[in-house]
Amino acid sequence: MTLKPGNGSDSASLEYSFKYNPPMDHDVAERNLKEAKLILDDAGI
Secondary structure (H helix, E strand, O other), rough: OOOOOOOOOOOHHHHHHHHHOOOOOHHHHHHHHHHHHHHHHHHOO
């Protein structure tokens, strides 16, 4: 797999996400992770 600039997997994209994406609220993150776990558990993954 080749990493192409700007496709979301290069260091510039990572730096952009650190700079412009605010941190997620802890309670929201916990709820999202629990929901994802339920979905994966129900799917048998």
